[in-house]
Amino acid sequence: MLPARGSHTRSHTRRVHIWSVSTSWNTVGDGEFFCPGCGGDRNYRRRTGRRRLTLFGVPTLSRGETGPVVECAACHGHFGTDALDHPTTARFSAMLRDAVHTVALAVLAAGGTGSEAVLRHAVHAVRAAGYEDCTADSLTSLIAALEADTGRYLAGAEAPCGAALAIELHEALEPLTPHLAPTGRESILFTGARIALGDGAYTEDERDVLVTVGNALRLCTDETARLLEAAQAPL
Structure with a gap:
C-alpha cells in the first residue's frame, strides 16, 4: 500500500556512543556543611575523581584526575x-552569640560594672x-576573673583598650565578619554602643573599645563614628 500523498515515511535511527569520558569517584572525607544548592545544613562527602576514556562503555585511557569536590548527600x-568555608547554621549562631x-x-570591662542600667543592657543583649x-x-x-588573669582585660597606658583585649575582639569578630551582611555588622557595633550608653555618655575607654x-x-x-x-539618639 502506497503512502498517502503529502505524507512522509520516518526512519528511526539509534545513536550509538562509541566513546565517552567517565569519572570514578573516591571519598576522602565527610562532615556537615551549609549546602549552596539546598540552602541548609547537610552532610557532605569530600571526593576526588579519576577521569577515563571509555570505549563501548569499557574504561581505557586515563584522562587525569579531577576534584576535589564537595558532594551534598x-x-x-x-x-x-570553598563551600566548606561557609559555617553551618548552628556554627554561625554560635559565632554570633560568642x-x-x-x-x-x-564594653563592661572598659566602663566598669557599677551601673545597674549598663549591666541590664548587657544581659539583655x-x-x-x-x-x-x-x-x-x-x-x-x-x-573579675579575666581582670585577675594578668590583667588581660585591663586598659594599658599605650593601648587604651589593651593589646590583649583587642586580640580577643578580633578573634571573636573577624571569622564572623565575612558571613555578615552590612546591617549585621552594624548591629553588633550598635549593640555594644547601647550597652556603653546605659549610664550616660561614652567614656574614653568605652569609645576606644x-x-x-x-x-x-x-x-x-x-561609618563607625556615624x-x-x-546610638545616642533616643529609641
Missing part, C-alpha cells in the same frame, strides 16, 4: 571546596544573642 550537587558576648564583656541563662552576676564574675569593634567588623572610620553617634 541530599541533592548530590558538586561544589568547590561575638556579642565578647563585645559586651569588653547577651541573652538575645543566645546565652539565655546569662545574668548580671555571671558577667561581673567573669570580668567600640572603635576596635568597628575595625574588627571591617567598618570604616566614618553609628556611635546614631
